[in-house]
Amino acid sequence: MNEIAFCTMNSPIGPLAIRTRGEAITALDWVTTETSPATTPLQEKSLRQLAAYFAGDLQAFDLPLAPDGTPHQKKVWAEMSKIPFGDLRTYGDLAKSIGSGAQAVGTACGKNPIPIIVPCHRIIAAGGGIGGYSGRGGVATKQFLLALEGAEPGQ
Numbered sequence: 001m002n003e004i005a006f007c008t009m010n011s012p013i014g015p016l017a018i019r020t021r022g023e024a025i026t027a028l029d030w031v032t033t034e035t036s037p038a039t040t041p042l043q044e045k046s047l048r049q050l051a052a053y054f055a056g057d058l059q060a061f062d063l064p065l066a067p068d069g070t071p072h073q074k075k076v077w078a079e080m081s082k083i084p085f086g087d088l089r090t091y092g093d094l095a096k097s098i099g100s101g102a103q104a105v106g107t108a109c110g111k112n113p114i115p116i117i118v119p120c121h122r123i124i125a126a127g128g129g130i131g132g133y134s135g136r137g138g139v140a141t142k143q144f145l146l147a148l149e150g151a152e153p154g155q
Contacts, residue, residue, distance in 0.1 A: 003021070003022070004019060004020070004021050004026075005019070005020050005021075005039055005040060005043065006018060006019045006020070006036065006043075007036050007037060007038040007039060007043040007046075007047065008031055008033060008034070008035045008036045009035060009047050009050060009051070010035060011050065011054055012054055012144065013030075013135075013136070013137060013141050013144055013145070014030050014136055014137065015030065015031050015032065015033065015035065016028055016029065016030060016031065016050070016116075017029045017030075017031040017033070017036075018043060018046045018047070018050075020040065020042055020043060020046075021066065022066075023042060023064055024042075024064040024065055024066035025042070025046060025063055025064065025065050025066070025114060025117065026065075026066050026067060026068060026113065026114075027067070027113040027114060028113070028114045028115055028116060028117060030135060030136035030137075042063070042064070045063065046063055049061050049062070049063060050116070050117075053116070053148075054148070056148065059084075059085035059086075059149075060084075060085060061117045063117060065081075065114055065117065065118065067112070067113045067114050067118065068113065069108075069111065069113065072100065072104065072108060073108040073111055073112075075098050075100075076094065076098065076100070076104075076105050076108035076109065077108065077112055077114075077118045079094055079097055079098050080094065080109070080112070080118055080119055080120055080122065080123065081118050081119070083119055083122045083123075085149050086149040086150045086151045087122060087151065088122055088123075088124050088146075088151050088153060089122060089123055089124070090102075090123070090124055090125065090126050091103075091105045091106050091109070091123055091124075091125065091126070091131065092105075092126055094123060102126075105123070106123075106131075106132075109123050109134070110132070110134040111134075112134070115134075115135045116135075116145065119145075120133070120134075121133060121135075121141075121142045121145040121146060122146075122149075122151065124153045128153050129153065130142060130143065130146075130153050
């Protein structure tokens with residue numbers, strides 16, 4: 001089954017939609033629509049895990065992911081997914097670990113189709129600056145997610 005489906009949930013950072021194709025999550029987006037219930041077991045599991053994350057009860061997602069992107073982007077997203085809850089890496093650190101440039105890593109971060117679950121918010125600028133965030137709310141959303149995880153840039 002490769003049907004594309006979605007469900008939505010309210011969260012502390014606004015309404016979120018989870019898109020799935022078959023048995024994997026392909027995207028997580030901010031939306032302005034009313035909530036739409038889960039229609040598959042994967043969506044139900046995704047909603048439960050996101051709710052637990054926002055409640056401070058989940059530190060690692062266990063969900064099948066299939067983001068669409070270039071091979072380089074997928075490499076960046078896979079490396080980001082290894083960063084533990086509450087830890088931070090710089091764009092340069094991530095670039096060095098995959099043999100890339102910091103700017104290319106930053107571009108891939110900005111194109112991450114599954115934010116929060118693929119934790120691009122854990123990537124910060126050199127010197128401890130917070131860097132940017134492409135999700136709704138920009139840097140304020142990134143600061144919220146880092147505070148939720150007890151991560152403090154610049155320290």
